[in-house]
Amino acid sequence: MKKEAASQTRLVVTSIFILVLSQVFMAGLSTGSFEKIYLNFLTASYDIVARDFRRSVDQGLRFGKPLEKLFGIDRLMEEIHRKNEDLDNIVLFKPDGEMLYSLQKAEPSTFVPKALQIDFTRDVREGGSDTRTVLLEGRFHVLLPIISRENEWIGTIDLSFDEGVVESRKNAILLSNLKVLGAVTFAATILLAFLVLFFVSSRSGPDLPRRRVLFILAFVLVLAQLITSAANIRDFRSHYIEITRLKIVALTDRLRENIDHLLNKGVQINRLVRIEDVFEEILGNTMEIEKISITDTGGAELYAATTQRRDAGCGAVAFMSAASQPGDFEVFFPLRRTLDEKEVIEGFIKVHLSECTISKAVSKILLDAVTVVLISFLFLVELVIFFLIYMRKEMQSISREEEASFTYVLGRPVAFMYLFSVALSISFIPLQMKNLYEPMLGLSKEIVLALPISIEMLCAMITAFLAGMAIDWWGWHIPFGAGIGLSACGAFLSGSASTGLEFIVFRGIVGLGYGLSWMAIQGYVFTFTDPRYRARGISNLVAGIFSGQICGTAVGAMLAERIGYPGVFIAASALTFLPLFFVLIYMRPYFKKPESIVVQGPPRVGDFVRYVTDRNIFAVLVFVMVPFSVCQIGLLNYATPIYLSSLGISQSSIGRVLMVYGLSVITVAPLISRFVDRSSNKKIFITLGGIIGGLGLSVLYFTNGILAVLTAVFTLGLASSIGGSAQSAFVLDLDVTKEIGTGKAMSIQRSADKLGQMLGPVFIGAAIAVVGLENGIAISGMLYILCSILFSFTTRTGKS
Template sequence: MLSIIGISQAVFSLINSSQFKEFYLQINIQKAEIMTAMLKEDIDYLLGKGVKIHKLVKMENMLKEVIDVSPELKDISIYDSRNDILHLANKEDAIDFVRSQQNEIKIDQAHSEMDPDFQLKKKLIKTVEDQDAEQSIVEGSIITNISKTVLFDKIFEIRIDSATVLIISFLFMVELLIMIFRIIQSSARTDQSTSKIEFADIRPVTFIFFFSFDLCISFLPLYMEQLYVPMFGLSKDLVLSLPISGEMLFAGITTIIAGWLLDRINWHLPFIYGLVICSIGSFYSWLSPDAYHLLFSRCLTGIGYGLSFMAAQGFVISYTDNKTKTQGLTQLFAGLMAGSICGGAAGAMIADRIGYAPIFFISGILIVVTILYTLYFMRAGFKKKVVQKKTGEESVEKDNKGLKLIFKFIFNRNILSLLILGILPTAFSIVGFINFFYPVYLNRLGETQSNIGRIYMIYGLCLIYIAPLLSKFVDRSDNKKLFIVLTGLIGGIAFTSFYFAAGIWATMITVLLLGISSSFDASRTYALNLKITKTLGEGVAMGIFNLAEKIGQVIGPLIFGLFFITTSVNNTMAAFGVIYIIITILFLLTAQSDKKIKKQNR
């Protein structure tokens, strides 16, 4: 099936490119004919008044004006009756060959680069009245060449779009097959007890949800720029980061509440309530008339996101053990990133054609579909699963789950190091760069929205295909700390790439390395193995980890927004990479090794 999709997409791409070339030439030849006819009419008029074709002064400037407003034209030139070039205008120059004696090379280039298929030629005619008749004398010609470069660039864009659609099709088909298999398994169960529910059942749900939620991920700051009004006395770059920061802030606050709820109620209630709030927030974003309303709508969406995302992690924790936790979380994040990739790329390409606002409406509708899927296909997991705990891990008194125990948990040496030197900087850098910095950065460099969305796919593909492979090594390894250190080191190196390169290439390298670094992340597995985590309760602990992550995600866009007002964005990014590496080394020195943690847990 996947082969059929690939072959069909490749054939469609070739047919589409061929048809586009045919229609492009047809349309632009018609446009060139109109412009050339207008120029010919003016020149014929001057010739008819007795002006010699060699005496047409500043004619190259008139040709240049036409070229400047016609990106699909390569050049326009005027020749005399002996086929000697007199005037030429292209994207770079406007040349008068009659009065300049140093352009022999350019004359040769003008002749050698002509292609009859991309050329339009009209004769310049001098009309002379001879007694009772008019005599037409050919004085020269005007030649217009259509740009091959522009045509081939557009064909290349079509093929890149086709390749993007092919990748999305593969991802979508894989997730669809997983979803179908899960539905078949669910239908085949005679006993609908929760014991038949598996941690992998959450993957299709997260795919649909994040496909819907991340349709706007590649252009949210750019849409904020469209609706921009001065806010709170902040600079424009900081204002553009507010929707993402507000979304993450309220998501972080909500994760604490969701974590507390997950230790008391089942996962599905906060998950469904979160989806409902997300849907309302997306519809509100669609209707937002200005930046204030957009900011408020994204804060509302963040509340729903925090509830649903935390509840999904709660589902995985409920249906995994110490040997399968990383695999369970990897399944969740694989579905998440597949949905995010498909949604982000699809949203970017659609936004290129219909604008930003309608994407939020589509997002809201698809989130409603996620709710319906959850209610129908995940209902077997709505009953609370009873987790069998080991001897010595019995539930502690409710009093111990108060503020005192939470503070003890947070200020534990390993937890504090993990929060401040591990989770926080990772979240800070990934969301600040991927969700805010690089879309604005590339947009200001003139990159299309489709290309911005495609680069985001690099990060997601790493988490889909590299992370699941690495998660098996993380689960088997007795040194989880090593993988956290690798995450930080590779992430820091990613940002230093801006010292050696710039623009789209530096961005692609950074996104790729951030994707690889995120594939090594073992922070939650490391923390869940701690005795104090089990004492506090995994739900509350996960809520605290997510809160730290959201705090980083809130601060990230704000700080990365300040990078735009520095004297050198590239040097600032490289310096940030060095700081990130130093922070990782501090974590290596302060956090305890897994062996010491195991000894303390005994």
């Protein structure tokens, strides 16, 4: 009885763990978003201060004074510091880094650090003079160039503030989120314990009712996350509006002072000259303002300017501001003049905040929340499977029949954890290469950006081909462990790469590991799964792969927005070891060679040649597997991140678009596989899948934008669902496959798959270089359709 109660307790504890993990992740995302917004607010505020300071410097330069001998500059810096107490220092230095003036007194001929010596020459020549923000040794530096009358860069203004200013505000928000999280998690724990105790029998032991357990866990987790997400979104919105209002105060403060000065000089409020030009400048630099105006004391509008930025996306997020209070989006500033030693209000500056911009920022958090709920559900499914494995391990004795019906499940959590870690970086590998870009071997930029993915797939192809032999000689566990080590090492080095060439080499190391581990876990399923359960083993393996890929892609994209690409690579490196720990704990009894090694003998070149020259096999490899892999990796890993990034789509949204591929496969494939199994003609499904996938990619020839890419990604997943299962059944039913052996045939097919994946980014990159991005993707789709038709005419319906 104690063991039975203990199983219920373990179920509750492990469920709470996944709940807390997902809750903390969601709180971290919303806090990270707020941190970025607050930092943007501070830098925008100090950008205004820096520009006002530069205007004062410009006045001295117009009188012919050299930058080194400006009068009253120290007093001006002290005045700026009094109004902005968070500023640590104000520095003015020459282009070579020599410090001319500093709020904190410095020795003569002192130079600022190299990291702050940004070259503004090109920006100034191109007519730009925007600020740059640099984080150095715990301090943010807002840098603004000083431009001479000859339009040359002659110096730089540096306003610095401590990183703790942002951290303190962020920590306050995080503490508020954690309080809500703690309360909701406590209530969820009680509810979960109640439901498990009353609806899951303690006598079930390892044979827990999976559907009932999954439903209970999903109900509690989704309910808890919805409550937490609603609270986080509400708090984020109120903080965002508060920060925006503070930003507006900083923006209009100087304008208000100038107008007050004019009013005190006797200028009438309805006689201000070119004030709309000032409004237009403010609107141009501030996304959060929709309208700015001046009214008299009776409310009559005297001057006004309205932004023209409102776009089609605003209507889609208008509901986010439906619950707003009327005063949330309006800020008033009184305009005064002194009359007989009394201040008289002459009118008001009225600023209307952009509901669209604020709602869009909040909707990003909402999308993140929905994504996390979906990811948590997928994690939950894997958790239930893991818990069943754990319960089996706890049993003292298991019959041979029970072990046979259980062995195939072990491959799923391994595949999930490994693909999760690998997929963390899928959405931004070409974007990181773009950051490190340098010309190579006279290749076009589009092809160079494709090289990290192509080299990774080339290396994976090589080791995938060799892995089949390694599994036969040493067992599946040796190549799996070697692959984990290589994958982790490559991911870690990818995060530290400083040149494009280094990044390409390090992704190649990841590919070497991927080919070994990927084939090793498949080898385990084929070798140690009872033939009666092999189909279930393969379907569970595929489910684990796609769940891991969906979760990893989304989580990696959201993390990249917060911690940057290098941080995600390092996180991926650490997480790569999780499946190795699982294997060492739960799968050690299967660390042995396949028993069939004595019968099969060593692989021969003749087997390879005979297999690939078979008419049906050749058609499958050349007209189906390679074209699909070219389109799959070319679109998902290469073209989609680059294209959506060029449209200004956030990294999180890029990850969500890529999720659609996996979601379409795991939702559609099980439904279609039933029709495939019943049909005796698998060729129809293979051809139909290729045509559908090609048509989806061809959509970009007629239209563009995120919806076009979304359509292409979804239809490619649909093509995989329709053609994938039919393709496997078609190949396995051929006599030549049975003659060469399933293991060797699997290695050859996976090598062809990796060949297509290697060629995909380079092929689409070359097409983009010639005809443009949209047309390049569309042409790939058209060629995919052609290959599918050729497959239909080339193959024979009978067995080879």
